[in-house]
Amino acid sequence: MTTMSNRYQPPLSPNRPTMRHVATLAGVGIKTVSRVMNEEAGVSEATRTKVLEASRQLNYQLDVTAGSLRRAGRRTLSVGLLLPSVSNPFSGEINRALEDALSARGIAVFAASLDDDPQREQSIIAAFLGRRVDGLVLTPIAKNQSYTIPEHSRDLPMVFIDREPVGVDADAVVTDNAIGAAKAAAHLLAHGHTKIAYLGDRTDIQTARERKRGFLEEIGRAGIPSSSVPIRENLHDEETARQAAIELLTSENPPTAIFSSQNLVTFGTMRALKELGKNREVALVGFDDFTLADMMDPGVTVIAQHPDRIGVRTAERLLARIDGDQEPPRTYVVPSELIQRGSGEIRPPA
Amino acid sequence: MTTMSNRYQPPLSPNRPTMRHVATLAGVGIKTVSRVMNEEAGVSEATRTKVLEASRQLNYQLDVTAGSLRRAGRRTLSVGLLLPSVSNPFSGEINRALEDALSARGIAVFAASLDDDPQREQSIIAAFLGRRVDGLVLTPIAKNQSYTIPEHSRDLPMVFIDREPVGVDADAVVTDNAIGAAKAAAHLLAHGHTKIAYLGDRTDIQTARERKRGFLEEIGRAGIPSSSVPIRENLHDEETARQAAIELLTSENPPTAIFSSQNLVTFGTMRALKELGKNREVALVGFDDFTLADMMDPGVTVIAQHPDRIGVRTAERLLARIDGDQEPPRTYVVPSELIQRGSGEIRPPA
DNA sequence: GATTTCTTTGACAACGATGTCTAATCGTTA
DNA sequence: TAACGATTAGACATCGTTGTCAAAGAAATC
Structure with a gap:
């Protein structure tokens, strides 16, 4: 530890606090704060408490998106969900089951409605990719020509619902x-x-x-x-x-x-x-x-x-892929009744 | 223009291309690419075409979240929507109306289900704030004691649905x-x-x-x-x-x-x-x-x-607040029939 | 022809976080 | 007591982008 002072002091404004604010208040380095926030090992109990206290005092909230920039694998902890329409009850059930499974892992869901509009589909997928989602769940109704996922996103974890993927290697979950x-x-x-x-x-x-x-x-x-x-x-x-x-x-x-x-x-x-x-x-x-x-x-x-079982299975597959599962893609069938x-x-x- | 070369050449890997890739391919500076992507003024038609062509060739997709870090007002182009449950038809309608209005502005929606669980509510709001959403729409059913929005997020655009805000200055949209x-x-x-x-x-x-x-x-x-x-x-x-x-x-x-x-x-x-x-x-x-x-x-x-009208009105208010509307908060009543x-x-x- | 103004452009330093690497500290052991 | 490994901590560069600012070139003015 060479010095205790950072290159510059933050203004410590009444605005949303950053890690640096917490660090200065706790009298530690910013990386240490990062470690505490991410529950990384190698922080003494004493420092941990100090940091936590400072964080609580400032009401600090880790910026997930900023972190994603540097984080290993560039995880954004968000996934995109493309539905026929979020207002359709069947879609709603799936959405819900998915949310339950993913939120447990701290993953948030962007949901969007397709409405059988291939144009819209393109722009929604683009919007998802532009937000660097960690995965994609696609529930289109109509057969839309090409699922134009750009080359460089081909290995993005993806699960199709009710539709066999064409031109992309991906799992699918369907009703029989x-x-x-x-x-x-x-x-x-x-x-x-x-x-x-x-x-x-x-x-x-x-x-x-x-x-x-x-x-x-x-x-x-x-x-x-x-x-x-x-x-x-x-x-x-x-x-x-x-x-x-x-x-x-x-x-x-x-x-x-x-x-x-x-x-x-x-x-x-x-x-x-x-x-x-x-x-x-x-x-x-x-x-x-x-x-x-x-x-x-x-x-x-x-x-x-x-739909609930479909959602659960979908979440399971998506998470497995996000966690690096390299098995060849499969289609999972959920029986009807x-x-x-x-x-x-x-x-x-x- | 001092030099034409950047500090270093990107590896130009087959991975997702960045602005720098586009810039090098188009033979321009990275800021110019940024200008073109954001449709800023002050780029000659010739350069614009060059950049667009390079971007098309690489299938470049602007990283919205990375941009939000520096962007004025730190806009993330996303909002959080807290619903009783995404699987509930009434919520679904609202979700849909909101999506339609917001997607036109390039804003994506994080939806989450509350299920009358105050604990869950806390963590969902934290998750939204941690993703630095530009606004919040809250549709809780039960009266949950305190809507604990941290001090520094008090001026975050917020609209309550079906519930008068307490302790926060915010608009509300309710049925009569x-x-x-x-x-x-x-x-x-x-x-x-x-x-x-x-x-x-x-x-x-x-x-x-x-x-x-x-x-x-x-x-x-x-x-x-x-x-x-x-x-x-x-x-x-x-x-x-x-x-x-x-x-x-x-x-x-x-x-x-x-x-x-x-x-x-x-x-x-x-x-x-x-x-x-x-x-x-x-x-x-x-x-x-x-x-x-x-x-x-x-x-x-x-x-x-x-619910559709409620959603439309909510979107309108939220966008107005995001755009800087400073009017004192109001409650808007949507008549029943x-x-x-x-x-x-x-x-x-x- | 020399200024001045306007337009177009890029270098650079952030934004808030994390990965890497190195330094200090503390026990332990020879 | 010196040497060593283990532990704890911070400096620094960097992620991909945008705001700022300054510079180069073109156009307009005198």
Whole structure:
């Protein structure tokens, strides 16, 4: 220890205190303060207390971002989360599960909404990268051409949700969409239905395609030609779904059961059934659970996803990657679950 | 311009490029690159193009956090948002509206969930401050003793939602809770009810208290002694609400109408009514709108809040403060709205 | 043609922290 | 008692950027 005085004295203004303020007050060097703040070893108990006391007195708060500049691995202790929309309940659940897992490690989450806008997607990812996030979780709905992650960020820890990564080496966490849809089909078949309609989301959405595939395959296994299955697709909101359902139900040879591939489509279908007074006659199984599904008339049978489990698994993978896991990327499947509530157990008219 | 060479040449590694990389490639000084990136004036068109080209070639991405260290006002272009829970639909709407308004200005949002845990609140706020956010939006539910914002952060732009700030000078954006609840009471009174029960949330929640007050005042104005009003409080989830409602409805002198002060309480009440087969006899008005309210039997009449408008107004205030608005803090009221759907229009038995 | 002014540009020192390296101190042991 | 390793501490450079300032060159004025 050559001298006790630093090169210059900070103004010690009433502004937000820095490490130097704490150091001068405690009468130690700035690096020592750093050590105490980061709970590094090699500080005597006496100095530690001195520093802590000074820090408490000044109400000092370590500047995480400034530290990230020099910190090993340049960790910023923040991750970016790209969701269809933060206001969508499914996304909210995932967001929450992720937050819980990451906050335990002191990692904060930037969340942003995509809204199926590829332009927006570009700029959000850029914004995340510009903030030097330690990892990325991507939950896009639509198939957007290229996930243009710049070359130099290719090894950024990344986890995709509900979508297989293309062109990037990354883990993915998905629901067993095809299997879930097959379960729905099997359930309706088991209740005696043979005329089961499929109401589906936009075909450029990978999960929607998977669900359709699983559904049709199961129907096929029952010996029903898929050409005889009424299919209405590219329904992306309640209203278009409602119209499609009405059209189908008032047609010459209406289905006795309906499988709807997504929340909003289910809602539209429920509306149509109620309007036509057929809600107790035509069976319905929807993909995705929703609040109050059991309070409907009848309760709505669904294939429930588990956003919380998806979130937990995602967090686990992301943290593993951040911690240096070099295993080849994998896709993790979170099983869906059939929940019987009445609408799916309606039998066809004899 | 003394020399053209910088003190040292960067390794020009395949890693993430910095400004210096761009500068060397473009053959200009690093400050010039900074100017171009920040669209500062005083750069000739020729140099601008050169720099932009080099930046494009290297896929350079400005490091926002590093810049914040030196930038005037130390802007980090990020804000912290504290919500009851990111998975709660009401919070989600607010989050979304805020994001839309702030992302237009290049500001990213850290969202975190509080879960009524004062401990957690402390650490989240500390985490936000440690990341040097440019502003704070706080949406706590429960009354938590002290909003301990350290002295030196007192002038940090801050907006409270649904809660008057105490001990801090800050704007607030709130729903007209008392007025909304009064509207509910008036509506039920107008339909001939005199025995109207109040089912309420935890009494330590300010908005819950306001709603109760507004409700009782309106009842009082109708000449009904508030002592004769059945009141059940501190219901914080569906199950306790359901039990309270059942108790009330099976009592000797059951109410002919119910006002429930919050979403989950409304759900519990709906369940109770359905179980007792009274859903078409007993009137119900709930505070807070919810998905599929119109699909219930009967449709549920509600006092709807407007989380989107709350979010927009909040963003507006926060940005104004960030931009230096020094007006004395105000509380902004976003009006609620009565939506008739059937359950609130049931008349008492003759 | 000589000033003066304006425009364009880069060197340099920060910002607040941490990694590296070296120095002082303290026990321990030969 | 001297030598040594272990422990504790601080000086310093540095992370990637921006604010300040000064200098070079071009344009405008006399």
